[in-house]
Amino acid sequence: MSDDDDSLFRRAVSGAKPLRTELRVEANANKPKPRARFSRADENDALQESLNSDIDTMEGSNSESMRFHRPSVGRRTMRKLARGSFSVQAEIDLHGMTIAEAKPRLADFVENCASRGHLCIRIVHGKGLGSGHRGPVLKNSVNHWLRKWSSVLAFVSARQVDGGTGAVYVLLREP
Numbered sequence: 001m002s003d004d005d006d007s008l009f010r011r012a013v014s015g016a017k018p019l020r021t022e023l024r025v026e027a028n029a030n031k032p033k034p035r036a037r038f039s040r041a042d043e044n045d046a047l048q049e050s051l052n053s054d055i056d057t058m059e060g061s062n063s064e065s066m067r068f069h070r071p072s073v074g075r076r077t078m079r080k081l082a083r084g085s086f087s088v089q090a091e092i093d094l095h096g097m098t099i100a101e102a103k104p105r106l107a108d109f110v111e112n113c114a115s116r117g118h119l120c121i122r123i124v125h126g127k128g129l130g131s132g133h134r135g136p137v138l139k140n141s142v143n144h145w146l147r148k149w150s151s152v153l154a155f156v157s158a159r160q161v162d163g164g165t166g167a168v169y170v171l172l173r174e175p
Contacts, residue, residue: 065157065165066143073154073171081169084159086120088169089113093124099141106145114151114172122158127166139166146170 069078080086092109094102106123113121123146128136146152151173158167 066139066168067156068143068147069154069171077171078154078156081120081154081171082156082159084162084169086169086171088120088122088162089118090116091122091124094138094142095124095126097138099137102138102141103145106142107149110146110149110151110170110172114175117175119172119174121170121172122162122167123155123170124163124167127164142168 067078067082090109090113092106094106097105102125109123110121123142125139125142126136128139146155146168152170153173154171155168157165158169162169
C-alpha cells in the first residue's frame with residue numbers, strides 16, 4: 001500500500017466508533033435447542049417396515065443406490081469400483097426400452113463383454129422417473145438380472161457424473 005492509500009483509508013474511517021459491548025448480540029444467546037418431536041415414532045415405524053419388508057423390495061427403491069458383490073470381491077475392490085477408478089471398457093443405454101426388449105439386449109451385451117475380456121462396463125438403466133406409481137421398473141429388473149448372471153462379480157451405482165443412481169458400474173469375471 002502506498003502512503004496515499006493509507007492516508008485515504010484513515011480519513012475514511014476517522015469518524016468510526018467501536019461498538020459498546022452490551023449492545024452486541026451473541027449468536028446463540030436465546031436460540032432454543034432443536035428437538036425431534038416425532039423421532040421415536042419415526043424410528044419405530046422404520047423398524048417395523050424393515051422387519052416386514054422383503055429385502056429385494058427394499059434394495060430396489062426409487063432413489064437408492066444399488067450395490068452387490070460376490071464373496072470373492074473384497075472391500076478395496078468395491079471402493080475402487082464405487083469411485084469409478086476402473087476404466088469403463090463398454091457401455092449400454094437401456095433408456096426407453098421395455099423389460100422384454102432390455103433383458104435379451106443386456107444379456108447379449110454382458111456375455112459379449114465377458115467373452116472379449118472386458119473387466120468393467122457401465123449400464124445406464126435410468127432412474128425410473130417416467131414409470132409413475134410403478135417405480136423404477138427397469139432399474140429393479142437390472143438389479144435382479146445382474147445378481148443371477150455368473151459372469152457378474154459386482155456392481156455399484158455410478159458416480160453422479162456418470163449417471164448416479166440411474167447407472168451402474170459392473171465388474172465382470174476374468175475369462
